[in-house]
């Protein structure tokens with residue numbers, strides 16, 4: 001037999017449904033659903049701090065390179081691919097040849113596939129208000145973990161605001177269980193800058209007051225053409241099919257290395273140094289700014305042996 005609430009007369013139920021204050025017919029006590037609802041809506045202090053940082057950024061006069069008020073985690077990741085390339089992009093540098101334009105078109109097409117891949121699992125999520133996300137994230141009375149997609153994060157690192165949007169997190173009562181970063185690439189490779197991106201996301205979460213002590217960091221790379229199947233399989237089977245040919249890597253969070261990486265990256269945004277080019281010639285061969293770039297390692301003259309003759 002289902003258990004009924006003590007004050008469940010028909011009239012009480014109607015009053016409760018309409019959110020009215022009412023004198024319970026059964027318990028003979030005053031009941032106020034509105035007050036109960038307000039009491040349940042206590043904002044977690046972490047959310048209050050997050051909103052405060054956001055307001056501070058909005059009203060701050062401090063601006064970083066290119067007039068930015070905060071630095072995106074994705075830009076930091078790009079710096080570790082090739083900072084010079086990011087610099088060209090931020091300056092809207094015009095492309096100098098048809099070949100460069102073809103490379104740009106190809107890259108845009110790949111970016112489109114990537115964003116389609118990220119959107120492919122949207123049907124499994126419902127939109128909720130930011131406030132609800134935060135209240136639920138720190139609710140202590142829920143056994144089942146929450147999955148959040150595109151979670152917005154924000155913190156300061158040595159006074160510089162950093163903001164990111166995480167692909168997906170699973171959490172319960174303020175404790176992050178898993179962080180996912182998805183990539184959709186034909187090359188099926190995870191690069192160092194992908195790993196740095198996930199590490200910086202973790203750093204920001206920790207600074208926002210989340211417990212990351214038992215957190216797993218997972219990087220998953222899928223072939224772009226099978227993005228739908230991969231995501232659906234992941235959701236329902238909680239595993240990636242073997243035939244899927246996905247590349248999965250689990251990382252260990254390294255706070256010291258992440259802080260060092262952030263210090264280096266933020267020097268550029270604070271205009272303390274100029275952009276550093278990559279030392280990998282392979283990246284330059286597929287770079288749309290190759291003609292614009294005088295610092296590419298491809299353009300450095302090879303050193304010749306300096307044999308000297310006794311005269």
Ligand code: SF4
Nearest residue numbers: 082085277284287293
């Ligand atoms: S040519 Fe090479 S060094 Fe220059 S921006 Fe492109 S990737 Fe970077």
